[in-house]
Amino acid sequence: MDQFLVPSVSKPLDGEVEISGAKNAVLAVMAAALLADGVSEITNVPHLKDMKTMSDVLRIIGCRIGGGSHELRIDTRGADHLEAPYELVKTMRASFYVLGPLVARFGRCRVSLPGGCAWGPRPVDLHLKGLEALGAKVTVTHGYVEATCEGRLKGGTFHFPVSSVGATVNVLMAATLAEGESVLQNAALEPEIDNLVDYLIGMGANIQGRGTRTLVVQGVEKLNPGKGRTIPDRIEAGSFLCGAAITKGRVKVTNMDPVHIAAVLDVFRDMGCKVSTGSDWAEVDARGVELKPVSVTTLPFPGFPTDLQAPLMATLMAVPGISVIQDTIYNDRFTHIAELKRLGADIQLVGNTATIHGGKPLESANIMASDLRASAALVLAGLIAEGETTIDRIYHLDRGYEDFEAKMAALGATVKRVRPGMEG
Numbered sequence: 057m058d059q060f061l062v063p064s065v066s067k068p069l070d071g072e073v074e075i076s077g078a079k080n081a082v083l084a085v086m087a088a089a090l091l092a093d094g095v096s097e098i099t100n101v102p103h104l105k106d107m108k109t110m111s112d113v114l115r116i117i118g119c120r121i122g123g124g125s126h127e128l129r130i131d132t133r134g135a136d137h138l139e140a141p142y143e144l145v146k147t148m149r150a151s152f153y154v155l156g157p158l159v160a161r162f163g164r165c166r167v168s169l170p171g172g173c174a175w176g177p178r179p180v181d182l183h184l185k186g187l188e189a190l191g192a193k194v195t196v197t198h199g200y201v202e203a204t205c206e207g208r209l210k211g212g213t214f215h216f217p218v219s220s221v222g223a224t225v226n227v228l229m230a231a232t233l234a235e236g237e238s239v240l241q242n243a244a245l246e247p248e249i250d251n252l253v254d255y256l257i258g259m260g261a262n263i264q265g266r267g268t269r270t271l272v273v274q275g276v277e278k279l280n281p282g283k284g285r286t287i288p289d290r291i292e293a294g295s296f297l298c299g300a301a302i303t304k305g306r307v308k309v310t311n312m313d314p315v316h317i318a319a320v321l322d323v324f325r326d327m328g329c330k331v332s333t334g335s336d337w338a339e340v341d342a343r344g345v346e347l348k349p350v351s352v353t354t355l356p357f358p359g360f361p362t363d364l365q366a367p368l369m370a371t372l373m374a375v376p377g378i379s380v381i382q383d384t385i386y387n388d389r390f391t392h393i394a395e396l397k398r399l400g401a402d403i404q405l406v407g408n409t410a411t412i413h414g415g416k417p418l419e420s421a422n423i424m425a426s427d428l429r430a431s432a433a434l435v436l437a438g439l440i441a442e443g444e445t446t447i448d449r450i451y452h453l454d455r456g457y458e459d460f461e462a463k464m465a466a467l468g469a470t471v472k473r474v475r476p477g478m479e480g
């Protein structure tokens with residue numbers, strides 16, 4: 057398995073990075089292609105492992121996947137095997153997004169439950185309850201969800217008790233082909249949902265309430281193949297901006313939307329960084345700044361995103377004083393703390409709240425990535441840990457950060473990928 061070698065930086069990061077398309081937006085739109093018979097196109101697609109995994113799921117269903125650099129062409133005319141197997145779904149939870157489109161379009165499907173992930177239970181009960189509200193008959197047997205409906209789904213009203221990106225994605229897609237009106241209340245507000253709404257409307261869906269917590273869908277009998285450009289990846293942008301704060305340098309991220317990370321930019325301001333933005337860029341300048349500790353709580357969009365909780369925690373290790381991070385989305389998304397402690401981090405975790413005693417010297421060690429966003433946090437910490445840090449299992453990072461080493465090099469950091477046993 058590949059490792060990263062991350063030497064401590066000899067000088068603060070200083071540079072510019074172009075942000076790739078948002079993985080989590082592409083995954084939803086790839087599933088949406090199943091709602092129509094024909095060739096759907098998606099552009100600004102990052103070259104990431106998750107795109108390959110979702111392509112494999114669609115191929116098993118019978119689709120043909122093609123496309124040039126950073127784009128996908130999904131031909132669903134061969135879709136006839138209405139199943140997503142455990143072997144694939146267990147490797148990537150978003151494979152579960154095929155459930156809504158398949159039952160809405162074909163009236164039946166069998167999709168493996170996602171199973172666990174690096175942190176806590178990640179239930180799908182709201183996905184299932186939402187589809188039942190549209191008339192689907194849902195049973196769970198032997199680790200698989202079987203969903204059927206007589207004829208078309210029927211429009212209905214569903215209130216999400218918690219804001220759920222995935223459940224909103226699945227139920228919204230199903231509602232576009234249901235008979236009659238569906239009302240989704242307390243729908244997620246993440247930009248990836250707007251991206252999906254735009255794509256679905258381009259396919260011929262009738263959706264009102266874009267950007268609000270109430271989506272009203274007038275179902276249609278048929279949708280046409282879609283075509284759309286993917287929004288930039290707000291989590292990638294925030295991760296690289298953390299590099300400016302942790303090394304007291306300056307990072308500019310381009311080809312992104314600063315509105316998507318407004319809460320994140322506010323935290324950098326609270327830390328004392330100089331933050332500037334334009335229509336499609338943002339810059340954090342921490343040069344010569346006395347960074348101040350902060351207290352942050354993760355929230356659904358537009359709040360501070362849970363996906364940047366780990367990268368921020370690493371950043372706060374460089375900030376003298378006591379900072380606090382509470383993750384209200386996932387109470388146990390803290391597997392990175394044990395690894396950061398191997399670098400000398402002073403972090404206490406009580407329940408879903410971590411207290412970081414920052415500003416203490418860190419030293420390199422061998423550490424291990426546990427999930428996608430934690431792996432970015434470990435690289436950030438390695439930039440300021442004295443010596444060269446070795447990070448195992450960086451296949452996690454390859455799921456969500458395109459051309460990572462090259463982008464870090466553009467900022468002045470040397471992150472080297474090695475394959476143990478292949479030296480020489």
Ligand code: EPZ
Pocket residue numbers: 080081083149150177178179180181182183184218219220221222223248361362363384385386428429456
């Ligand atoms: C999406 O996951 C993202 N994944 C995650 O990013 C992200 O961390 C998460 O949203 C929160 O923003 C993709 O978009 C592919 P949720 P998702 O449903 O949809 C509870 C990454 O690093 N819940 O919004 O699975 C759940 O337990 C990944 O790119 C239920 O109770 O998250 C959590 O507390 C990691 N029942 C809250 O809702 C359900 O049926 C939010 O989860 C579904 C969710």
